[in-house]
Amino acid sequence: MIRVTRTYRFSASHRLHTPARSAAENRELYGKCNNPFGHGHNYEVAVSVRGPLDPRTARAVDIAALDRLVRQQVLEPFEHRNLNTEVAAFGAAVPTSENLGREIVRRLAQNWSAAFPENGPVLEKVSIAETARNTFEVSAHEDE
């Protein structure tokens, strides 16, 4: 098996705030990320895929098909958006990088079988970097 990792980028804004805590607790918990006006990042998302080599192409994954899937499911809905107000999943969940990574895994996994053949590549993990200093890895096989 070969693992292929492809990196994508999008820019979006968010605010970390949980209605389950008071305003003061939110400020304490999330610091600057709790700014009520929101703030943004250039996100970097690395999608890792594992698969057998296709004997016709000597490739473990059809990169063009992966690009299409990620563009449709992640880049188009997230690019230059306010994640809290414009992405349904973050109406309820706080758009931390952890939750963003899980949402990306969920979106890719849900649409995987339409994009790739049976016995083809499988999604292994998604890494998401909010800034160059913090990277979050979400395994595609973890139980939520």
Added chain:
Amino acid sequence: MYFPAFCRIQKVVPMLITRKVEFSASHVCRNPRLSDEENRALFGAAANPHGHGHNYLLEVTVEGAPDPVTGMVLDLKVLKEILNSAVVDVYDHRFLNREVTPFDQVIPTPENIAIDIWNRLAPHFSNARLHGVRLYETPDLYVDYFGEPV
């Protein structure tokens, strides 16, 4: 043979060491058994028969326990020499399809290049074990190969 206690502790702790090297090469990705049209559909711009090139970045990771005397998993100078002689000297500034076996027979996708590099490197290691090769074709695309049968 007797080892002081701290040496025995070191001996059982495996560590990973990664070294990077770069090489630049050209290639064509096309399957000779398929038509021009099918190749374009499968490989896109990479099927251009005249070839195109990349600056490849290779990260080679070896695994082993530090030697009780030297404190090293392996001599990094030796690792550098192995990478240069087994990979860089063979791949750098070459047209892979024409100048590097097995790519006269095998499509030089990054997957196959990673496998070939593994096969070239693996025989050189004895104390340390080759753990994995990571090959970046561009900063946004890399493959990992850990030596399993493909």
